[in-house]
Amino acid sequence: MSMEWAIFVAERSVLGGIAPFIAGVAVVAMLVGAVWLDTRRRARAPRRPLPEEQPHLPEGGPVHEELENREPDEIPKSDLRLLPYQVHGNLGSRPSPEKKRPRWSKGGSGSFGSGGLGAH
Numbered sequence: 636m637s638m639e640w641a642i643f644v645a646e647r648s649v650l651g652g653i654a655p656f657i658a659g660v661a662v663v664a665m666l667v668g669a670v671w672l673d674t675r676r677r678a679r680a681p682r683r684p685l686p687e688e689q690p691h692l693p694e695g696g697p698v699h700e701e702l703e704n705r706e707p708d709e710i711p712k713s714d715l716r717l718l719p720y721q722v723h724g725n726l727g728s729r730p731s732p733e734k735k736r737p738r739w740s741k742g743g744s745g746s747f748g749s750g751g752l753g754a755h
Contacts, residue, residue, distance in 0.1 A: 705728040705731055706728060706732060708729060
């Protein structure tokens with residue numbers, strides 16, 4: 636190994652140590668900047684609601700589930716075939732006067748195309 640080669644390697648080793656240090660300083664500066672931007676963003680955000688501002692239970696206590704039978708509204712009769720845009724989206728429903736829940740007939744499975752004989 637010649638002396639010129641040793642001098643060349645010594646000069647390059649200084650640059651080899653500085654480059655990772657500068658890259659590390661740049662990464663740390665970006666992280667500090669991200670934290671600073673986040674604190675500014677959080678300071679502009681609306682404050683959290685106070686406990687007094689939180690929703691409370693109604694005076695009558697918690698609301699319970701209500702069960703009722705519903706039947707669909709009928710599709711209007713027409714001589715022409717109705718297209719989907721003429722049905723006005725989902726049809727509504729109304730409460731059914733029948734209080735007894737509908738049940739499947741005895742011997743029926745309740746599903747279509749099950750392959751069984753069903754109730755005859």
